[in-house]
Each structure stands twice: as structure tokens, then as C-alpha cells.
Amino acid sequence: MLKKINDTNKYILILIVYRFNLNVSTLGISEGTMNNQQQIFDQKIEKDISIEPKDWMPEAYRKTLIRQIGQHAHSEVVGMLPEGNWITRAPTLKRKAVLMAKVQDEAGHALYLYSAAETLGADRDDMMDKLIAGRMKYSSIFNYPTLSWADVAAIGWLVDGAAIVNQVALCRTSYGPYARAMVRVCKEESFHQRQGFEAMMELANGTPEQKQLAQDAVNRFWWPALMMFGPSDDNSPNSAQSMQWKVKLFSNDELRQKFVDNTVSQVLQLGLTVPDPDLKLNEATGHYEFGEINWDEFFAILAGKGPCNHERIEARRKAWEGGKWVRDSAAVYAQKRQQQSAAQKVA
Amino acid sequence: MNNKNNWSLYEVFVRSKQGLSHRHVGSLRAPDEEVALQNARDVYTRRNEGISIWVVKSELITSSQPDEKAEFFEPALDKVYRHPTFYNIPSGIEHM
Numbered sequence: 123m124l125k126k127i128n129d130t131n132k133y134i135l136i137l138i139v140y141r142f143n144l145n146v147s148t149l150g151i152s153e154g155t156m157n158n159q160q161q162i163f164d165q166k167i168e169k170d171i172s173i174e175p176k177d178w179m180p181e182a183y184r185k186t187l188i189r190q191i192g193q194h195a196h197s198e199v200v201g202m203l204p205e206g207n208w209i210t211r212a213p214t215l216k217r218k219a220v221l222m223a224k225v226q227d228e229a230g231h232a233l234y235l236y237s238a239a240e241t242l243g244a245d246r247d248d249m250m251d252k253l254i255a256g257r258m259k260y261s262s263i264f265n266y267p268t269l270s271w272a273d274v275a276a277i278g279w280l281v282d283g284a285a286i287v288n289q290v291a292l293c294r295t296s297y298g299p300y301a302r303a304m305v306r307v308c309k310e311e312s313f314h315q316r317q318g319f320e321a322m323m324e325l326a327n328g329t330p331e332q333k334q335l336a337q338d339a340v341n342r343f344w345w346p347a348l349m350m351f352g353p354s355d356d357n358s359p360n361s362a363q364s365m366q367w368k369v370k371l372f373s374n375d376e377l378r379q380k381f382v383d384n385t386v387s388q389v390l391q392l393g394l395t396v397p398d399p400d401l402k403l404n405e406a407t408g409h410y411e412f413g414e415i416n417w418d419e420f421f422a423i424l425a426g427k428g429p430c431n432h433e434r435i436e437a438r439r440k441a442w443e444g445g446k447w448v449r450d451s452a453a454v455y456a457q458k459r460q461q462q463s464a465a466q467k468v469a
Numbered sequence: 470m471n472n473k474n475n476w477s478l479y480e481v482f483v484r485s486k487q488g489l490s491h492r493h494v495g496s497l498r499a500p501d502e503e504v505a506l507q508n509a510r511d512v513y514t515r516r517n518e519g520i521s522i523w524v525v526k527s528e529l530i531t532s533s534q535p536d537e538k539a540e541f542f543e544p545a546l547d548k549v550y551r552h553p554t555f556y557n558i559p560s561g562i563e564h565m
Contacts, residue, residue, distance in 0.1 A: 456501035
């Protein structure tokens with residue numbers, strides 16, 4: 123009898139089998155929706171299929187992402203402050219225009235990221251309140267002051283350079299909206315790093331005083347830039363779970379090593395030195411070996427004891443509270459116009 | 470979903486050049502359509518990424534449910550004969 127089945131019947135048969143399978147899986151759902159959903163989620167992660175906003179996901183995955191994306195967004199916002207500090211004092215009109223464009227980009231990056239966090243059910247105002255109340259963190263690097271113009275150049279080159287290493291890795295993170303935001307950010311971030319390096323180059327090739335400013339900035343920002351990748355792997359309790367979920371694809375130490383390998387030759391080509399007596403190239407591995415990071419300093423800043431923690435939060439609080447009347451009146455104006463156009467339609 | 474200030478969430482679509490369709494690029498919050506358009510320009514087209522923008526309130530979009538994906542798209546699954554590769558054409562036949 124099977125021999126008689128022609129092509130059309132074969133597809134009907136497949137259809138029946140397919141329907142039957144569906145029924146089996148429907149029964150499975152009623153027996154244990156949780157397990158089934160978890161299995162589907164695990165399979166997606168295993169096969170590198172993006173998790174999208176309305177897909178089922180474990181609560182812990184959602185919470186981890188809201189925390190990470192929220193912190194990332196806050197870092198972009200707070201990151202505007204140390205650089206914004208120099209907009210009025212940029213040495214030339216060109217540098218001023220470039221710096222304004224860069225700072226505006228950071229605001230844009232924050233907006234992409236807040237949107238991504240909102241797809242997980244986070245509330246934007248709530249995140250802002252938590253930042254101001256000190257209940258959400260941002261990157262520790264922005265708690266250092268920008269003492270000279272060279273520091274602004276160092277931020278663009280080293281801090282954005284470190285951020286790029288981190289963010290390129292996140293372009294393939296398992297949560298779709300986060301990954302897509304990272305793709306946009308990385309495209310724009312490349313200009314940030316290049317303009318920083320160029321500004322640094324100008325100082326390094328300038329007068330002895332200018333070169334000294336450049337070296338001082340490298341001395342100040344080198345170690346904090348290395349700290350941006352977070353605690354070392356054996357001291358990073360959340361990392362294992364994030365790696366398992368493919369929220370993180372590389373460990374903190376792997377990314378930090380990549381940044382050091384990328385950057386040392388750039389420092390040397392500027393005619394500057396890296397403030398690390400233990401730094402040396404391991405010919406066998408092709409990687410640079412570097413000295414011990416001062417983790418006490420890192421954790422102190424995380425705990426709010428950095429040079430600018432208070433100042434940064436205070437600036438955000440002032441901006442948020444000071445801008446309230448603008449947000450409120452825009453909402454009232456929109457409401458009024460809606461009522462007017464509704465009234466016109468009736469008339 | 471509105472936030473405390475009644476600033477709605479909008480989805481943003483950008484046409485990058487004449488001849489291409491508008492493509493979803495992300496979302497943003499704004500008090501009304503006009504501001505949403507201006508914000509979309511500032512947030513999503515700072516580098517000449519677009520020549521036309523659509524914004525639409527997210528709440529107005531009706532979407533299929535991921536949980537029902539299998540059933541919803543099932544009608545297309547078993548119709549392999551809709552694809553050109555389903556048909557066996559002798560190798561000598563050209564322009565087909």
C-alpha cells in the first residue's frame with residue numbers, strides 16, 4: 123500500500139504526522155509548561171538563536187539583562203560628564219565640534235540601550251531614579267576627573283577603545299535587542315577612538331609641555347581603562363552564569379588581554395610609555411603580560427569612594443530634576459493638542 | 470505602556486535611500502508624534518542614515534505571538550511545491 127502513495131499523498135502524510143507531533147507537544151505543555159519553555163530557551167541559546175522580547179525567558183536571565191543593559195545605559199549618560207566638562211574649553215573650534223558630536227553620540231547610545239532595557243519590561247524613569255538613588259551602577263571609569271585637555275583625548279582613545287573591545291564582543295550577545303543596539307554603537311564608536319588618538323598624537327608630537335600632558339594622561343587613565351573590564355575571572359561571581367546564557371561570550375580577563383594587546387603598540391608609536399614596569403611581550407604566546415591591577419582602588423570606586431562619584435550623581439540629579447518641567451509641559455502640550463484636534467473633528 | 474510623564478513609546482522606521490523600504494531601527498519615547506519624528510532624526514539619523522522616517526506608537530502595532538509561532542506559520546511549512554527547487558527539470562533546459 124505504501125508503494126502506491128504518490129507525491130501529493132506523501133505531503134498529506136507528512137502533514138498528518140506533523141499535526142500529530144504538534145498534539146504531542148501541546149500535551150507536553152499542559153504537563154509542565156515551565157520545563158518545556160526552559161528546554162526551548164536552552165536550545166535557542168545552544169544553537170545561537172537570538173532571544174527576542176516576547177519569547178519566554180527565565181526570570182533570572184531577564185533580571186541579569188535589565189541590570190547589565192541598565193548599567194550600560196547609565197555609563198553612556200554619566201560618560202558625557204567628564205567630556206562635557208571640556209566642551210567650552212576645547213583648544214580649537216574643530217576639536218569643540220568633534221567633542222560635541224561625540225558627547226551627543228553618547229546620549230544616543232544611552233537611548234538605544236534604555237530602549238533595549240524597556241523591551242524586557244524595565245521602566246525608564248524607574249532606572250533613572252535608581253541611578254540617582256545610587257541603587258544602580260555605571261562604569262567606574264567615569265568617577266575619575268578630567269584634569270587636562272589630554273585627559274579628554276585619553277578618554278576617547280583608551281576608554282572608548284576599551285569599550286569597543288567589550289562592545290564588539292556584545293554584538294553577538296544572546297538577547298536580540300541588546301545585540302542590535304551594540305551593532306549601532308560599535309559603528310559610531312570607531313570615530314570616538316580615532317578622534318581621541320588623533321588629538322593625543324597632536325599633543326605627543328607637540329612641545330615638550332604638551333608631550334608631558336599626554337604622558338600624564340596615559341599614566342592616569344591606563345590602569346582605570348584596564349579595570350573597565352571588571353574583576354578578574356576568579357573573582358567575578360556572575361560571569362559563569364552570563365557565559366552560560368551567552369550574554370557574555372568572552373571572560374573579563376580575555377577581553378582585558380585583547381585590549382592590552384591592541385593598545386600597547388599604539389602607546390609606543392606615540393612615543394609615550396605604559397605606566398607598568400612589569401609589562402612585557404611574551405614572544406611564545408604573542409601576548410603582553412602585565413602587572414597586577416590595584417583591585418582595592420577598583421572596589422573602593424565601585425563602593426562610591428572614587429574622586430568624582432558624588433559629583434557625577436549630583437550632576438545627574440540636577441539634570442533630571444531640573445528637566446522635569448520640560449518633560450511635564452511637553453506631555454501637557456501633547457494632551458492639549460490631541461483634545462483640540464478631537465474637538466475639531468466633532469465640529 | 471506609558472511612563473510617568475505620559476511619554477509614549479514609538480517604533481522608528483527609516484528609509485535609507487530612494488528605492489529601499491523603510492526598515493525598523495529601534496524605538497524611543499516622546500510626548501507626541503511631532504517630537505517623536507524630531508527625536509528619531511536626532512537619535513537614528515545623525516550620519517545620513519535616512520531620507521525618510523516613519524514613527525508609530527508601539528501600542529498600535531498588532532503582532533503575532535511567539536508562543537503560537539508553530540501553529541501560526543504551519544500552513545506554509547508543508548507546501549514545498551511553492552519553491553522552484555521542488556521541480557525536477559532536466560539539465561539541458563536553459564533560461565529556467
